[in-house]
Amino acid sequence: GSTIAHIGAGTGYYSAILAELVGSSGQVTAVEYDPALAExxxxxxxxWPNVEVVQDDGAAWPRSDVDGIYVNFAVERPADPWIERLRPKGHLVFPIGVAGRPRSPGGPRHTLRGGVLLVEKSGSEHPVRVVSPAGFVCAEGRLAVSEDERERLAAAFDGGGAEFVKTLVWKRPVDPARCWYAAADWALSYDPPQE
Known part of the structure; x- marks a missing residue:
């Protein structure tokens, strides 16, 4: 059975589906930031005895190596454990998007532009593809980025071309001219993985 981290579990609907998919020999860790939703x-x-629910910030999970990670909220960058705790050949599915303003005072933010990425773990250059455009509720907690990073990500979405991204480069230098988006420690590159 596979081990899966479901980040942004909400009330557990997709966690239950994941539990069925991994079967009784698998394990799902369902992480939810909001205490009421976690309860x-x-x-x-x-x-589902093969599901553990944890109330915590999804940026800190998973805490041990897993075969797959499914994220149910949009971010402007992946959290370190999402890449570093993923086993080789494991898969990460996460929405990337530019956060807009809350629709109501104190309410959640939703993406202005976004897409779902499917990443396969492989060295420090990971094959990736954009599964589809998507709008999601945005992350709460520690996954904030600088205004400069947010503006550059917005410019990348505005410029188009996300469908041509082939590699998520993690904590290695890149040629920004070969990237759809490049931040200080990660990038989405048009070039195929080198490893």
């Missing part, structure tokens, strides 16, 4: 997920997921 509801505990109740809803009680019939």
């Amino acid at each position: 509801q997920a505990r109740v809803n997921l009680a019939p």
Whole structure:
């Protein structure tokens, strides 16, 4: 059975689906930031003994190596554990998007522009593809980026070409001219993986 981290578990709907997919020999760790949602997920997921619900910031999870990570909220950069705790040949699915303003005072932010990425772990250059354009609720907690990074990501979406991205480069120097988007320690490159 596979081990899966579900980051942004909400009330547990997708965690239950993942639990069924990995079977009784697999394990799902469902991480939810909001305490009320995490408690509801505990109740809803009680019939699945292979699911552990954790109330915490998804930026800190997973804490041990896993075969797959499914993220249910948009970010402007992947969290370090999402890449570093993923086993070789494991898969990460996460929405990347530019956060807009809350629709109501104190409400959640949603993406202005975004897409879902499918990443396969492989060295420090990981094959990636854009699965589809998407809009999501945005991350809460520690996954904030600088205004400069947010503006550059918005410019990348505005410029188009995300469908041509082939590699997520992690903590290695890159040629920004060969990238759809490049930040200080990671990038989405048009070039195929080198490793």
